[in-house]
Amino acid sequence: MGVHCFATHAHQKSFHPRVFLSGKLGGRDKISKLVYNAGMEPLRQITLFSVLSEKTLTILKQHLIERRYESGELIQLEADPARGAHFITRGRVQILRTSADGKEQILANLGPGEAFNVVPLFEPDGVNPASARALTPAQTGFLLREPFLRLVEHSPDLAFALLKDFAGKLATLTGLVEQLSLHTIRGRLARFLIEQADSSPELPGRWTQDEMAAHLGTVRDVVGRTLRAFEEAGLIERRQGRIVLLNRGALEIEAEL
């Protein structure tokens, strides 16, 4: 998975998420001091950059700004003007949105190789569609809007890689709409568990029941009850801090996969 786009209209919000989100906004002071000093190899690990020519990658590297964040530090705030895109080179980053009553919806937990905040750079007066927070000490390559757009304009390989990625994202979002409109919480939770267990075993994310509920658009009690039901049916087992999936076939039936 590469770029995370969240097709939203955050600029229409009547409140600012800063009211609810704790943690200081990090990385800003370092912007003028740090350039991207790591070699080419970490850049090749970024899914979106993996297919780029050496020439494009070299130009891109000149514009990347290295940013480091402490665990819990905010990287960007929803509804702020979109200044640039982040490409994660280390650590984990949580992408979240905040509702008017302060409820958080976790959209994604991202890791090295993944990018966020790319889509709004193509919109005139684009704003950050979501907030981002470092879940662990994290490092990103930050690319400002103007050099990024110039680079896309002059690098067909980057433009094509972006189009391919946006196409994949569009398919994912279409699937999400289907999930939300047609599937029960039981089905959505089953699908979520399978997706999480299948994703990057070398850098697994950890989820609280509240976060799962926010991600699935429900409340903690419902997640707790559904997990218990799965447990009683022998589909999963909860062991000290782990949800162990026992029966892929049965879970896939629940998820209607």
Add this chain to the structure above:
Amino acid sequence: MRTQHLPDINTSLCTACGICVSACPTGALSMDAGGPRFSAPENCNYCTDCESLCPVSAITCDFLICWNTDPAANP
């Protein structure tokens, strides 16, 4: 031997109200001067009651989601 994963208590949010201690069904938690702590961690069965009852969300119980075939999942 794998170390036991316990609920995380954020002491900067905790108001030491004691609800988690009295609600813990296995007596894993007790209250001392600094607030709640796991005095009998081996008793904790990660039921997440402390997390759901904490009025200031100072306790979090997170889960790693994995397949049973994952070698790390099998102690």
